[in-house]
Amino acid sequence: VAALLTAVLAAGCAADAAPAAGPAQAATTSPEPTPEPEAEPAPAPEPIAEVRGDVADVVVADLSIANSGLFRDGDPLDVTVPADDAAIDTHVRAVADWLDAHLTDLQTGGDGLVTDVGLTGDPDELSAGLTGPSRPVETARYAFTVGARGSPEWLRVSVTLGRDGEGDTTATFVFVPTGDGEVQLIAADPGVGTTAPTEDAP
Amino acid sequence: VTGLRRTVALALTTCLLAAVTVTAAVAGSSGWRVAPGDGDTLALLLLGSDEGPPRGGQVDGGNADGFQLLFVSGDRQHATFVSVPRDSFVQVPGLGRSRINTCLYEGPERCVDTVRAVFGVEVDGYLLTSMRGFTRGVSRAGGIEVDVPSALRVGGTAVAPGRQVLDGPQALVYARDRKNRSGGDFGRSEAQAELFAEAHRAIVADGSAGAIFRALTELRRHTLTDLTGPQLAQLAFEAVQLPPENVDRVLLPGQLGNAGAASVVFLSPGAEALVQDAADDGRLGS
Numbered sequence: 332v333a334a335l336l337t338a339v340l341a342a343g344c345a346a347d348a349a350p351a352a353g354p355a356q357a358a359t360t361s362p363e364p365t366p367e368p369e370a371e372p373a374p375a376p377e378p379i380a381e382v383r384g385d386v387a388d389v390v391v392a393d394l395s396i397a398n399s400g401l402f403r404d405g406d407p408l409d410v411t412v413p414a415d416d417a418a419i420d421t422h423v424r425a426v427a428d429w430l431d432a433h434l435t436d437l438q439t440g441g442d443g444l445v446t447d448v449g450l451t452g453d454p455d456e457l458s459a460g461l462t463g464p465s466r467p468v469e470t471a472r473y474a475f476t477v478g479a480r481g482s483p484e485w486l487r488v489s490v491t492l493g494r495d496g497e498g499d500t501t502a503t504f505v506f507v508p509t510g511d512g513e514v515q516l517i518a519a520d521p522g523v524g525t526t527a528p529t530e531d532a533p
Numbered sequence: 534v535t536g537l538r539r540t541v542a543l544a545l546t547t548c549l550l551a552a553v554t555v556t557a558a559v560a561g562s563s564g565w566r567v568a569p570g571d572g573d574t575l576a577l578l579l580l581g582s583d584e585g586p587p588r589g590g591q592v593d594g595g596n597a598d599g600f601q602l603l604f605v606s607g608d609r610q611h612a613t614f615v616s617v618p619r620d621s622f623v624q625v626p627g628l629g630r631s632r633i634n635t636c637l638y639e640g641p642e643r644c645v646d647t648v649r650a651v652f653g654v655e656v657d658g659y660l661l662t663s664m665r666g667f668t669r670g671v672s673r674a675g676g677i678e679v680d681v682p683s684a685l686r687v688g689g690t691a692v693a694p695g696r697q698v699l700d701g702p703q704a705l706v707y708a709r710d711r712k713n714r715s716g717g718d719f720g721r722s723e724a725q726a727e728l729f730a731e732a733h734r735a736i737v738a739d740g741s742a743g744a745i746f747r748a749l750t751e752l753r754r755h756t757l758t759d760l761t762g763p764q765l766a767q768l769a770f771e772a773v774q775l776p777p778e779n780v781d782r783v784l785l786p787g788q789l790g791n792a793g794a795a796s797v798v799f800l801s802p803g804a805e806a807l808v809q810d811a812a813d814d815g816r817l818g819s
Contacts, residue, residue, distance in 0.1 A: 392746075394753045394762060400665030401757060403586045450566035451774065457566055478750060484762025487746060503742050505770060507763035518770040520742065522564040 382434040382462075384471035384490070386427050391419060394480040412481040421512045422483045423475055429514065430473060430490060430504065433458065438467045448516050458521050461492060461500055468492040468500075483508055565740070567770040574815050575605040575768070578648060578659040580641055581708070581725065583634075585663030592663040593757060597637040597644055599662075599708065599725050602654070602808065606815030609774040613811040614726035614782040618718060621787060622797035623651045632797060637661075641757065652808040658760040660752070664705055670755030672701030674748055679731045685710040704728060718798075719784055726782045734777040745769060781817055783807065 397411040398404060429444075437443040437458055446454045462468045470493035478485045485507050492500040505518040581599020585592030602615040619634040626646045628635055633651070636644040645656045662670065671677055676698040685692040687706045692699065699707055708728060711721040736744050749769045753762060760768070785808070786801040810817055 392750060394750060396754055396757075398669075399755045400667075400669040401585055401592050401663050401755065449568065451569050452566045476746070478746075478753070478762065478766070480753070480762060484753070485749075485766040487742065505742075505766070507766050509763075517767050518565055518567045518773070520564045521566070 380435070380438050380467040382431050382438065382468060382471050384427055384430055384434070384473045386423060386475065387472045388474040389419070389423055390474075390476045392476055392478045394478050394484060412479075414479050415482050418482045418512075419477050419479060422486055422506075422508055422514055423477065425512055425514045426475070426486050426488055426504075426506050427473055429506075429516070430471070430488070434462055434468060434471060434492070437462045438464060440464050445516075450516070450519060457519060458502065460521060461490075461502055466494065466497075469494050486514065565770070565773050567773045568767060569774065570605075570607060570609040570771045572607040574607050574812065575603075575609075576654060576656050576812055577603040577605075578641075578645060578656045579603060579729070580637065580644060580659060580661040581667065582637060582661060582663045586665045588664075592666065593637065593640050593661060595637055596632075596634040597641075597661075598634055600633060600644075600722070601726050601729070602648065602652075602656075602811070603729070604811045604815045605772070605775065609771050610776065611779045611815045612775055612781070613815055613817055614729060614780070615808055615811050616722040616726045616782065616784045618722050618785060618787055618798045618800075620718060620796065620798045621785065621800050622790075622792055623647065623800070626650050630792070632795070642759075652805050652812075654808055654812045658758060658764070660756045660758045660760070662756045664709075666755045667708065668701035668705045670701070670751045671699070671704040673754075674732075674751040676700050677704050677728055677732050678735055679704075679707060679728060681707065683714055685713050723782065723784050730777070730780050730782060733772070733775070733780065737773075737775075737777050745773075783811070783817060 391414050393411060393414070395411040396402070397409050399409070402409040433443045433445070440463075442454060443458045445457045448454075450457065472491040472493075474489040474491070476487045477483045478487075485505060488504050488506070490502045490504065492502075494500075502522065503520040504516060506514040506516055509515045579599065579601040580597045582592045582595045583598045584590035584595025588595070596619070598619045600617040600619055600621075602617065603612060604615070605612040617633060619632065621633040622630060623633050625631045625633065625636045626643065627639060633647060636647040641659045641661045645659055648654055648656050678696065678698045680696040681692055681694050681699075683694050685706050687710050690702045690706050692703045692706050692710075708725050709721065711718045714720045714724065716723065732748070736748050749766060752769075753765055758765070785804045787798040787804065788801070790797055790799045807817070810819075813819075
């Protein structure tokens with residue numbers, strides 16, 4: 332991203348410099364100015380293709396022990412813990428933000444911000460099939476299943492990426508909360524999307 | 534303990550269930566990239582209570598008739614189940630000389646203390662279930678495929694010999710029956726570890742997110758544990774690196790005997806060293 336910004340700034344400075352040269356040239360006199368060949372206009376810098384995924388689904392899988400058989404059904408300890416919607420929303424947003432940054436970085440030639448995550452396998456190959464500078468995504472859809480006992484305990488997200496002329500590309504990512512609304516990637520299956528989960532079959 | 538606990542999670546176990554995991558081999562075939570573990574050996578204590586429904590007591594206050602130790606190597610490439618006979622006659626902290634399963638009278642933490650006192654091993658986390666919790670968990674997870682060596686029966690539930698997928702009630706019979714299998718209580722203890730190992734094998738063979746999360750979800754719902762939910766999830770995916778063929782099982786050796794009027798098992802002199810060997814790096818004899 333930094334390299335791209337540098338390139339954009341450099342291109343912008345060059346564009347600003349060109350008009351500034353105009354008045355200086357006009358101030359010089361030449362009886363028969365030779366018309367210079369018209370320079371081709373510099374191509375406009377490619378805009379940074381920032382990915383903003385659509386959080387399409389959030390399914391909450393209740394991890395409470397109610398009806399588990401550990402306690403008698405209906406026992407005061409056999410309880411369902413109400414889902415903490417605010418905490419779930421916070422963590423879903425944190426994951427979506429991470430995925431947006433991940434895909435945007437891949438698309439601008441970066442490593443997808445995964446080098447430091449430390450998952451098994453080659454970090455360069457982790458998400459290389461999802462997107463890249465030569466094949467930016469046009470749509471991104473995030474379908475969540477959140478395992479929660481009140482607060483979220485894990486977040487599974489199925490990512491579907493769309494482009495004109497290509498079929499969808501899918502992947503699955505798994506995160507856990509680390510406190511203060513932050514999340515940590517613990518697993519990824521970059522080549523496999525998963526069918527829409529349900530509460531009964533998370 | 535704290536170091537392991539931090540990473541933890543696996544779970545292979547539990548109730549059966551669980552072992553949620555997948556292997557490097559699986560990771561290779563399914564494409565999973567997972568957290569590699571923190572390099573420390575993981576030690577889990579898997580307990581099955583004889584109390585809780587349908588009986589009247591509380592799940593965390595009965596006898597720990599299921600008593601398994603699971604050690605996973607720091608690289609998550611090897612693991613060993615150590616099956617501890619429930620009647621092992623040992624020094625239970627706070628209770629004196631007693632069968633090891635009585636540790637649960639004082640709660641699962643006392644069982645963790647007992648493992649430390651008897652075997653000199655630190656446990657990173659425990660998972661405790663009940664008979665009904667186990668039964669429902671297995672049923673909701675879709676059953677466990679196992680090769681039943683002989684006809685088994687407990688109460689009105691019978692299991693025929695042969696390889697088959699056991700539902701919850703049948704899996705409970707497999708885990709409990711000691712009268713109709715060779716080895717009696719020793720054989721039953723081995724069978725409990727076998728269920729865990731088979732559950733792990735099946736999940737690895739499937740390798741899908743659905744299989745992993747189904748096991749993880751039921752493990753979470755059907756056990757009491759001192760591990761957090763995020764720890765269990767992380768453990769589950771760390772376990773993805775564990776090849777089923779690298780999972781060993783061993784029964785602690787001992788001799789039947791009597792302590793007063795009670796039938797007990799006197800552990801062999803090498804039992805402690807065997808546990809410590811497994812705890813060292815998740816492998817035996819290395």
